[in-house]
Amino acid sequence: MRIAKMFVALTALTLVIACANQKEPAEKAVAQVESALAEFRADAEKYAADELKNVDEAVAKLKANLAKKDYGAVVTGAPAVSSVVTSLKDTVAKAKIDAEAVMAAAQAEWGELSTSVPQLVEAIQSRVDTLSKSRKLPKNVDKAAFETIKTDFETVKADWTAAASDFASGAAADAVRKARAVRSKAEEIHAKLGMNT
Amino acid sequence: MSTENPYAQYHVVKKGDTLSKIAEEYYGDKMLYPKIFEANREVLQDPNKIKPGQKLRIP
Numbered sequence: 676m677r678i679a680k681m682f683v684a685l686t687a688l689t690l691v692i693a694c695a696n697q698k699e700p701a702e703k704a705v706a707q708v709e710s711a712l713a714e715f716r717a718d719a720e721k722y723a724a725d726e727l728k729n730v731d732e733a734v735a736k737l738k739a740n741l742a743k744k745d746y747g748a749v750v751t752g753a754p755a756v757s758s759v760v761t762s763l764k765d766t767v768a769k770a771k772i773d774a775e776a777v778m779a780a781a782q783a784e785w786g787e788l789s790t791s792v793p794q795l796v797e798a799i800q801s802r803v804d805t806l807s808k809s810r811k812l813p814k815n816v817d818k819a820a821f822e823t824i825k826t827d828f829e830t831v832k833a834d835w836t837a838a839a840s841d842f843a844s845g846a847a848a849d850a851v852r853k854a855r856a857v858r859s860k861a862e863e864i865h866a867k868l869g870m871n872t
Numbered sequence: 873m874s875t876e877n878p879y880a881q882y883h884v885v886k887k888g889d890t891l892s893k894i895a896e897e898y899y900g901d902k903m904l905y906p907k908i909f910e911a912n913r914e915v916l917q918d919p920n921k922i923k924p925g926q927k928l929r930i931p
Contacts (some may be wrong), residue, residue: 791878798879801931805907811900869898870881 697746704753705741708734711760715767722770723763730756730763781847788854792835792856795861799828802868815869824864831861885926898930904912907931 712719712734719727733756738749803825806812812821835857842850865871883894891905899907911931913919916922 699900794877795879798877798881802881805899805904807906809901810900813896813898813900816900865879870879872881 680848695748698705698744701741701746701749704749704757705734705737707755708737708756708760709754710870712758712762715764718771719767721775723767725762726766733759739771743851774807775840777809778847781851784851785847785854786856788851789839792854792858792861795865796832796835798870799861799864799868801830806868816867818865824867827860828864829859831864874916881927881930885924885928887898887924889922889924891922893927894930 712730735804737749737752737756740752741747806821807825808815808854812818814825834853838850838857840848841853844869862871873922881898883889883898885894891908892902895905895908896902905919908928908930909916912928915928922928
């Protein structure tokens, strides 16, 4: 009986010592994971928010185990969490490169659109102003069509203002998408006025 | 220095053309010929004197 009690006490002591031995590695592992994640968190929030959420949950479990002093679980689980952090870092880096390429392309296209669309608008505006003073309309434009053209042209100008505003606020991709639609509609009006001959 | 607008419309003067005729063709109103004359002052000195082959901008 006495030997049995001593065995239990010894086993408990061994466990306490083993556990205490794992405390430092466990704390270090959690700190390393958190530090690695902090390095690219801002980009991750921007380019891979859903994946970041999953990684945050894994890190939270690790920290919960640390709080419970379950250092063994922390030391065992940390490599897998560290691996998903590394994987997320790679995903974010690739997404950032892709996003920057899209942004560069949008900015280049905006450069062309911001020249051509105002020229198109200027040409149409001049003709609309002149035809508005005309006692008769040319053969290719009837009165009803001209009224529709004027309404559509006002929409084109408003949409162009919105596109320019998007670009000014940094939303280049949205600006380009709107500007393409504006140019397409303006080219339609230009043709309806018989100006593309 | 002004750059040429690629969306501007041009008319190449044919024999028998007058600015009034051209204004009527593009605007439906021959009385608007001064618009064309003013837009082409660099090549036209007199609205009654246009020559075949001249390229006029129609604003």
